[in-house]
Structures are given as structure tokens and as C-alpha cells.
Amino acid sequence: MKIQINEELQEYPIGATVADVIQTLSLNPKFIAVEVNLELVPRDQHASRQLVEGDQLEVVTLVGGG
Amino acid sequence: MSLAETGISDAPLILGSHTLRSRLxxxxxxYDTLELMQQSLEAxxxxxxxxxxRRERLYDPTGRNLLDYIDFHRYTLLPNTAGCYNAKDAVRTAKLGREILLGLENPGADWVKLEVLADTKTLLPDPVETVLACEQLVELGFQVLCYTTDDPVIAKRLKQVGATAVMPAGSPIGSGQGILNPNNIRICLEYLKGEDPDYPVIVDAGVGTASDVAFAMELGVDGVLLNTAIAHARDPVRMAHAMRHATEAGRLAFQSGRIPRRLYASASSPEDGVIGRTRQDRTSQ
Structure with a gap:
């Protein structure tokens, strides 16, 4: 299935979860936050939240700022 | 001799549920490098x-993360909503920042520096969207430190809708122009602190050098927030030291009460007993 991550189209197996995406991208789960279709998905739901075709994810972290 | 060694004490900076010893x-x-940032924060x-x-980079997992260079057990992180141009995006950004800080178990998870900008050229805040966003974030349980213009009327509005602190700009972000309208900052202080002297007011943005920080503190603000003035100084670590001292110097001067300005001189040395001048000389001048 195709999902969008930070506005980029990516292919994931059907039934993939938010946690699967984080693992595939080799991201440190502690340093990020994830939205699916503009709704924040809390950390404790990453493993249970299954994605569906067309879902739009935002994966953010902290960077230097003023 | 450090200030602590002199026995001169000062109340900490209290921002909602947070207590900070440094007012900077x-x-x-x-910063050019994360190492330089680390040293400057320390200084x-x-x-x-x-x-x-900001969005995570998807193809550079070996890239260094800012969080590898900040001891988040030592510093309270204050996530901002920089880059947002409307209340909706600011609220989304604040929620995402909170989610990351909760994961880090950093005390900063319950607050946000709200910044809703109007245009990319001036980076001036959009006052209408800022008030809207502030209201919504307070409703969501955030302690909101609110970046705004130096307009006293908007400052008052932000306090009314529940901002934990109001943070008027000295001048546009990163411009280094210092405190352009000290009279507006004075009116902000009067409006916000008049019947509530402990309400925190922080000058945020526009600082160019140490004297700007000292001047802001001398006006009676509770703290100063700055970035570019250190990060883009030729020697950021040295400038960070200067900013630390300027914050303390300005604070002490404010607490000490400056002398009134006067048009004419007032001699520091006794006028009596000066040799070579007769009484007549003195009275004839």
C-alpha cells in the first residue's frame, strides 16, 4: 500500500503500523512525534496504530531554534 | 568574585510552574556546529x-540529532512554534513538541513558546492569530510563553487570555537592532505588572549585543530570550559569557534604582577645601 510520509509517497506492506514505519526509517522513537492525517498519534499507540492506503504521516523531531 | 559569593541574592525567575535561576x-x-552550540549554552x-x-529527514538516519548534543536532564527545553503563520499550525506544532518532550521526560513538556508570524520579510508576529492560538493552547493545558510585538494593548490581551508570560520583541527577530521602543516596553511592564508585580515579562528577539540585554533588564523585564546575537557572533562562546554577565548586570542595576538624569553636573569630590581658589572665585562662577 502507498502512504505519504512527510509529503513523500512510500510503499509499505498492508497492515504496517506507525511503529513499523519508525523502525524502517531507522529513527530513534524517543526523538520523534508522529501525526496521521493531521491527528497526533501518542507514543503508546505507535505499535497498535495500523495504517491504511493513502494515510498521510508527519514525522517530526526537534532541531535548533530560537 | 561571583555574585553568589558576595552574598547578594535574587529571586529566581518563575514562569508558571517552572523556576529558573538564570534570567537568560x-x-x-x-550555530556553525553542534559542538559550538553546546559550549555556548554552557557559557x-x-x-x-x-x-x-521540524520534519525528520527520511534518508539520513546516520545524521546527528540536536538531542544528542543537549543534556535534557540539565536543561529545560522550551519548544517553539517558529515558522507557523496561523493559529491552526501553531497548535499542531505545539502538540507535536509536547509529545516529543513527554518521551524525553523533560519538564518542558507542559509549556510552549508561541510564535505566530505574519510575513517572512519582517518575521513580525501576527497579533490576531497569536491571541487566537494562545487562547486555544491555554485551553489544551499548555503554559504559553507568548512572543508578540511590543504593543501594550496586545500584550494585555495575551495576559487576559491566559498567557503564562508575555514576551515582547525588542526589534525584529535576528535583526540585532536592540530595544527599538523602550517606552512601549515600559508601558507593557506597567500594564502587565501594575497590579500583578510578579507577572513575567521577557524581552524576546532583536538583541544585538550585551548592552542591549543590560538595557532590557534595566527597564525591569524579568528575563531576556535571545539566539542569533550569540550564535552569529564572531566568537559565540565569548559572547555567551558577555550575555550572562549583561543579564546579571542589568538585573542588579534595575534592582538598585538608577539615579535621576539631570541637565547639569554634580561634583563627586567635595567642593570645599580646594586649594588655589578664593571664596570670591567660587561665588563669582
Whole structure:
């Protein structure tokens, strides 16, 4: 299935979860936050939240700022 | 001799549920290297640093993360909503920042530096969207430190809708122009602190050098938030030291009560007993 991550189209197996995406991208789960279709998905739901075709994810972290 | 050694004590800076010993809050952006940032934060003496929320890079997992260079057990992180141009995006960004800080178990998870900008050229805040966003974030349980213009009317509005602190700009972000309208800052202080002297007011943005920080503190603000003035100085670590001292100097001067300005001189040495001048000389002048 195709999902969008930070506005980029990516292919994931059907039934993939938010946690699967984080693992595939080799991201440190502690340093990020994830939205699916503009709704924040809390950390404790990453493993249970299954994605569906067309879902739009935002994966953010902290960077230097003023 | 450090200030602590002199026995001169000062109340900490209290921002909602947060207590900070340093009245200087510094940003983490624009440094040439993360190592330089780390050293500058240390030199500034600050206990609170601002950070921004941005999209993760998807193809550079070996890239270094800011969080590898900030001891988040030592510093309280203050996530900002920089780059947002409407209340909706600012609220989304604040929620994402909170989610990351909750994961880090950093005390900064319950607050946000609200910044809603109007245009990219001036980076001036959009006052209408800022008030809207502030209201919504307060409703969501955030302690909101609110970046705004130096307009006293908007400052009052922000306090009314529940901002934990109001943070008027000295001048546009990163411009280094210092405190352009000290009279507006004075009116902000009067409006916000008049019947509520402990309400925190922080000058945020526009600082160019140490004297700007000292001047802001001398006006009676509770703290200063800055980034570019350190990060883009030729020697950021040295400038961070200067900012730390300027914050303390300005604070002490404000508490001490400056002398009134007067048009004519007032001699520091006794006027009596000066040799070579007769009484007649003195009275004839």
C-alpha cells in the first residue's frame, strides 16, 4: 500500500503500523512525534496504530531554534 | 568574585510552574556546529533553551540529532512554534513538541513558546492569530510563553487570555537592532505588572549585543530570550559569557534604582577645601 510520509509517497506492506514505519526509517522513537492525517498519534499507540492506503504521516523531531 | 559569593541574592525567575535561576533563555539555532552550540549554552549559564519542531529527514538516519548534543536532564527545553503563520499550525506544532518532550521526560513538556508570524520579510508576529492560538493552547493545558510585538494593548490581551508570560520583541527577530521602543516596553511592564508585580515579562528577539540585554533588564523585564546575537557572533562562546554577565548586570542595576538624569553636573569630590581658589572665585562662577 502507498502512504505519504512527510509529503513523500512510500510503499509499505498492508497492515504496517506507525511503529513499523519508525523502525524502517531507522529513527530513534524517543526523538520523534508522529501525526496521521493531521491527528497526533501518542507514543503508546505507535505499535497498535495500523495504517491504511493513502494515510498521510508527519514525522517530526526537534532541531535548533530560537 | 561571583555574585553568589558576595552574598547578594535574587529571586529566581518563575514562569508558571517552572523556576529558573538564570534570567537568560537562549536559542539553539544557527550555530556553525553542534559542538559550538553546546559550549555556548554552557557559557551562557542558562537553564532553559528553546528548540524548534521540524520534519525528520527520511534518508539520513546516520545524521546527528540536536538531542544528542543537549543534556535534557540539565536543561529545560522550551519548544517553539517558529515558522507557523496561523493559529491552526501553531497548535499542531505545539502538540507535536509536547509529545516529543513527554518521551524525553523533560519538564518542558507542559509549556510552549508561541510564535505566530505574519510575513517572512519582517518575521513580525501576527497579533490576531497569536491571541487566537494562545487562547486555544491555554485551553489544551499548555503554559504559553507568548512572543508578540511590543504593543501594550496586545500584550494585555495575551495576559487576559491566559498567557503564562508575555514576551515582547525588542526589534525584529535576528535583526540585532536592540530595544527599538523602550517606552512601549515600559508601558507593557506597567500594564502587565501594575497590579500583578510578579507577572513575567521577557524581552524576546532583536538583541544585538550585551548592552542591549543590560538595557532590557534595566527597564525591569524579568528575563531576556535571545539566539542569533550569540550564535552569529564572531566568537559565540565569548559572547555567551558577555550575555550572562549583561543579564546579571542589568538585573542588579534595575534592582538598585538608577539615579535621576539631570541637565547639569554634580561634583563627586567635595567642593570645599580646594586649594588655589578664593571664596570670591567660587561665588563669582
Amino acid at each position: 533563555i537562549v536559542g539553539t539555532g544557527k 551562557s549559564g542558562s537553564e532553559c533553551v528553546t528548540v524548534a519542531v
